[in-house]
Structures are given as structure tokens and as C-alpha cells.
Amino acid sequence: MAVVVSDLARPLLSVNNIEVIYDHVILVLKGVSLRVPVGGSVAPLGPNGAGKSTTLKAISGLLRTERGEVTKGGVDLSGEPIHRREASEVVRRGIVQVMEGRHVFEHLTVEENLLTGGYIRRNGQSLKRDLDLVYTYFPRLRERRSVRAGYVSGGEQQMLAIGRALMAHPRLMLLDEPSMGLAPMLVQEIFEIVGRLNREEKVAVLLAEQNANMALRFAQYVYVMENGRIVLDGDVKAISENEDIKEFYLGLSGVGQRKSYRDVKHYKRRKRWLS
Numbered sequence: 001m002a003v004v005v006s007d008l009a010r011p012l013l014s015v016n017n018i019e020v021i022y023d024h025v026i027l028v029l030k031g032v033s034l035r036v037p038v039g040g041s042v043a044p045l046g047p048n049g050a051g052k053s054t055t056l057k058a059i060s061g062l063l064r065t066e067r068g069e070v071t072k073g074g075v076d077l078s079g080e081p082i083h084r085r086e087a088s089e090v091v092r093r094g095i096v097q098v099m100e101g102r103h104v105f106e107h108l109t110v111e112e113n114l115l116t117g118g119y120i121r122r123n124g125q126s127l128k129r130d131l132d133l134v135y136t137y138f139p140r141l142r143e144r145r146s147v148r149a150g151y152v153s154g155g156e157q158q159m160l161a162i163g164r165a166l167m168a169h170p171r172l173m174l175l176d177e178p179s180m181g182l183a184p185m186l187v188q189e190i191f192e193i194v195g196r197l198n199r200e201e202k203v204a205v206l207l208a209e210q211n212a213n214m215a216l217r218f219a220q221y222v223y224v225m226e227n228g229r230i231v232l233d234g235d236v237k238a239i240s241e242n243e244d245i246k247e248f249y250l251g252l253s254g255v256g257q258r259k260s261y262r263d264v265k266h267y268k269r270r271k272r273w274l275s
Contacts, residue, residue: 011035012204013059013095013172018073018083020058022066028054030228031073036172039202041195043215045239045249046225052208053100055225056174059206060097061087077172092120094171100180102157104164106150110141113149113160117167127167134163137193155186162194172204173197179211187211191218212249216240
């Protein structure tokens, strides 16, 4: 069984009251704090533009590529500050981000893509063992290993992106919208595999996902984000039973009837947690 939520008392990752600004002007994150326990699974939940992806980039060091920076607060990995480090150094310390949109090297084969994920390591035997591990979790990739990545399906590309991240031996994997553009059956398959990685390989996962149903089924602990702030957090059972969450993110009324998007989206938002 995965790490229990009480292990949040000794986190692998601590995001401590960070503010993020783009282009020296645009304030995007406004005092965000969260914790990821060793081997845990945590999900920031929220609508598009809430700040989920920016939070992940603040952790992985990719903010600088988009002219963003952490101006207040900090990010610690096992008690050591990492928010000023280059993205490559963050990878070496055990954090890998799987970007939204997959971003595979389309001109390289599936296996060549996977090998790029092990660039921080030099041991050939170790790389072979890691490839075998990836192929164990993603047998589709073994079948397609010699095919150029641009010619495999979207679901296989997402598997490839996660497998490539696994090649770096992460302690923490940041997943940004892994279900985007995929059929429900493929989404289910991918989340089952990620769940196995979390349980069996003890890879902690921080999942930013708009598919609230899937996020709530996967994560142990949830942070609800709106407009760059954490507005609610709790273990997945408590969050799943929250009436506002049911209405605003799952589209269900208090009696279990699915409501229309128009009813839920902006016309009847109570926002009790913001008061």
C-alpha cells in the first residue's frame, strides 16, 4: 500500500508560500504552499488558469524558459532549497516533469526517446536495466521500440513521455495534464500504470489534472487551486465528499444529479471556502 497521508509530516517536497511573477510584472501564484510525502501521490485540482502548471514549473526549474521566476517563498527537496537551481540540476536531484502535450522527439525512435531520459547517467548496463523496467510497465513501447515517435498514437506518446521520465530514476514525478486529448480507455490504462509506479517503485507523484474524477481516484491528498491560490486542501475522502467540489468539479448537485456546465461554471458559484 502507498504511503499514508500522515507522512505529510515528513515531506519529500515542500513548497513554501511561493509567489511567481512572469515578465517582472504578472503575478500568477500568490502564496502557494503544498507538501508531497515520500512515495505519496498529491494532486492540485482546479480549472484552467488556476496555477497548477505554473506550480509544477516552479518546482522543476522550467519557469525560466518562460520568463518566470519565484520572487517570494521557496521550494525544498528533502529540506534543501532547489528553486534557484537549473532544471538539469533539479533532474539530477530526483525531480522530473512530464510536460503537458507530451513533447516527444518525433524524428527519433521510441527507444531513442527513452534513452534521452537517461542522459544524466553514464552506465550502459544500468540503462539497459532501466529500459527493461520501462518496457515491463509499458509493453506497448517494447512493441513499438523501433518506430519513430511521430508515428505512434497520442496514448503511446504519453506512455513514452512517462517512460522517458522514469529513465532518470525520479524520486518525484510531476505530471501535467496527462489525460489531455486521450480516449477514456487510454487515460484509464495510463493512470493504472502510474499508480503501479507509485506503489511498486515508490515514485512520488504530483499530478496537475483537469479531469477531476481521475485526479480524485488517483491521489491521496488534494489541494484545490483558484486564481493562483490554494483555497482548500485535505485527504481525498474529505475533498470528494465536499459539496462544493461535487458541484463545481464533478458536476453533481447535492442529490447526485449531474448539473449543466452553465449551472456549475459561473452562474451559481457559492465559493464557501473563499469566505
